[in-house]
Amino acid sequence: MRLTERQLAVLEAASATDERTVAELGEETDLKPETVAGAAFDLADEGLVEVASVTDETLELTDEGRTYVDEGLPETRLYRAGLDAGADADPVSMGAVIGEADLDGPEVDIALANFARKGFGSVDGGELSIASDADPDADPEAAALAALADAGGAGLDAGDLGVEASVIDRLDSRGLVALAESVTRTVTLTDDGVDALMTGVEAAETVGALTPELLASGEWRDAEFAEYNVEAEAETARGGRKHVLRRTADRVKDVLVGMGFQEMEGPHADADFWINDCLFMPQDHPARTHWDRFALDVDPMEEIPDELIDRVESAHRDGWGEDADGYHSPWSEEFAREVALRGHTTSLSMRYLSGVAGAELEPPQRYFSVEKVYRNDTLDPTHLLEFFQIEGWVMAEDLSVRDLMGTFEEFYRQFGITDIKFKPHYNPYTEPSFELFGEHPETGEEIEIGNSGVFREEVTGPLGVDCDVMAWGLALERLAMLTTGAEDIRDLHGTLADIDFLRNAEVSY
Numbered sequence: 466m467r468l469t470e471r472q473l474a475v476l477e478a479a480s481a482t483d484e485r486t487v488a489e490l491g492e493e494t495d496l497k498p499e500t501v502a503g504a505a506f507d508l509a510d511e512g513l514v515e516v517a518s519v520t521d522e523t524l525e526l527t528d529e530g531r532t533y534v535d536e537g538l539p540e541t542r543l544y545r546a547g548l549d550a551g552a553d554a555d556p557v558s559m560g561a562v563i564g565e566a567d568l569d570g571p572e573v574d575i576a577l578a579n580f581a582r583k584g585f586g587s588v589d590g591g592e593l594s595i596a597s598d599a600d601p602d603a604d605p606e607a608a609a610l611a612a613l614a615d616a617g618g619a620g621l622d623a624g625d626l627g628v629e630a631s632v633i634d635r636l637d638s639r640g641l642v643a644l645a646e647s648v649t650r651t652v653t654l655t656d657d658g659v660d661a662l663m664t665g666v667e668a669a670e671t672v673g674a675l676t677p678e679l680l681a682s683g684e685w686r687d688a689e690f691a692e693y694n695v696e697a698e699a700e701t702a703r704g705g706r707k708h709v710l711r712r713t714a715d716r717v718k719d720v721l722v723g724m725g726f727q728e729m730e731g732p733h734a735d736a737d738f739w740i741n742d743c744l745f746m747p748q749d750h751p752a753r754t755h756w757d758r759f760a761l762d763v764d765p766m767e768e769i770p771d772e773l774i775d776r777v778e779s780a781h782r783d784g785w786g787e788d789a790d791g792y793h794s795p796w797s798e799e800f801a802r803e804v805a806l807r808g809h810t811t812s813l814s815m816r817y818l819s820g821v822a823g824a825e826l827e828p829p830q831r832y833f834s835v836e837k838v839y840r841n842d843t844l845d846p847t848h849l850l851e852f853f854q855i856e857g858w859v860m861a862e863d864l865s866v867r868d869l870m871g872t873f874e875e876f877y878r879q880f881g882i883t884d885i886k887f888k889p890h891y892n893p894y895t896e897p898s899f900e901l902f903g904e905h906p907e908t909g910e911e912i913e914i915g916n917s918g919v920f921r922e923e924v925t926g927p928l929g930v931d932c933d934v935m936a937w938g939l940a941l942e943r944l945a946m947l948t949t950g951a952e953d954i955r956d957l958h959g960t961l962a963d964i965d966f967l968r969n970a971e972v973s974y
């Protein structure tokens with residue numbers, strides 16, 4: 466029989482009478498545990514050894530548990546501060562004791578709940594008294610935490626610590642200890658294994674990896690390569706990777722560039738003029754109040770062409786074109802120059818269409834951006850205070866709603882989404898306007914994925930554009946929810962993001 470060198474080493478190190486762990490065999494053979502495990506599985510396939518596994522539960526201190534080992538449990542600190550303040554004789558005011566005990570935030574509630582539960586004393590009418598028979602030094606929870614800290618945690622259970630299981634359960638429910646599972650594999654020689662060793666086994670020299678030397682010398686021709694064992698236990702290696710949203714954004718950019726679009730860029734903090742006034746949004750529109758807008762306390766924006774301001778003001782006051790009528794509501798240049806975080810990237814479309822950004826404006830033209838916007842929304846599964854908008858516009862003669870719908874169908878098809886729906890909508894700056902909806906793959910719900918339309922003459926006229934412009938703002942996060950199946954936008958980014966989801970989510974190509 467011929468085995469690989471590693472298999473032979475493991476076979477020789479294994480015993481027929483003692484179960485030996487992979488770690489022990491690794492030490493003896495000077496091989497890595499995963500190599501030993503791989504060889505052991507191969508030997509088990511040949512019937513030469515038996516591999517068994519035992520799952521062990523190990524107790525570990527959590528970070529909070531470790532803090533209390535160092536600083537004392539909150540209830541014990543409350544007890545000692547109470548004692549110092551004389552609460553064993555007469556009740557003392559809670560406020561003073563809590564300050565003395567140096568408890569803050571959630572620790573106060575933790576201290577109070579456990580203080581009463583452990584019979585250290587009582588709290589009544591805002592005053593704390595200490596029970597005469599209280600003895601925190603005999604507290605089994607503190608003792609168990611200390612024992613666990615001393616023992617370093619490995620392989621311990623309630624029995625090893627000499628405490629009752631109920632104490633461990635309590636520490637577990639307080640989040641001060643955690644149970645970790647570890648699997649230990651053991652290897653024992655079978656009768657066939659013993660026979661094989663007695664009759665003599667040869668090691669075949671095998672090569673684990675093809676090297677430049679093997680190639681250069683030609684030795685690879687005669688080498689025997691170790692078989693690749695896809696079942697061998699190996700550590701999960703987690704490298705850094707691009708965030709799923711960034712990957713989706715990159716993909717969106719590729720798709721739009723492929724569809725003939727050029728990218729726009731511009732300021733996150735911009736004048737209201739570009740964010741709203743150019744869009745024929747009346748200055749008393751609810752979205753322009755301090756409730757919805759993140760206004761910035763900075764100098765007003767100076768560099769806006771005067772003629773453009775005049776034309777936009779005139780559109781607001783008197784309308785644009787024949788039969789036009791304006792809003793007849795107040796319009797102030799001062800307000801137009803105020804700076805806020807943009808609530809949509811349509812501010813970029815205005816900058817580009819007006820010519821100040823140096824864009825080519827001879828039709829046909831196509832521009833896009835995938836950039837962040839800021840809104841004072843209420844957080845929920847589909848809303849964040851900031852998100853990425855996929856902005857875009859197409860300028861051409863005689864555009865129709867069919868062009869708009871066809872563009873979205875083509876765009877979303879690249880992400881495998883073929884069932885978008887359109888709903889007539891109203892925007893002060895587009896006519897007609899449509900909201901876009903897509904079906905969530907997990908919940909089956911129709912979620913809003915974008916807003917679009919053909920710019921009104923009151924928008925294009927003052928900008929100096931005299932052909933049709935269709936435009937849209939799509940939410941990148943909503944697209945990512947449809948492609949990855951994420952049900953809550955907060956799993957995607959922000960402080961509550963789900964790390965496992967981010968590690969494993971696929972971006973469709």
Ligand SMILES: N[C@@H](Cc1ccccc1)C(=O)O
Binds near residue numbers: 810811892916937939
């Ligand atoms: N600005 C719109 C999107 C949009 C852009 C351009 C035209 C029409 C709609 C929004 O944020 O919802």
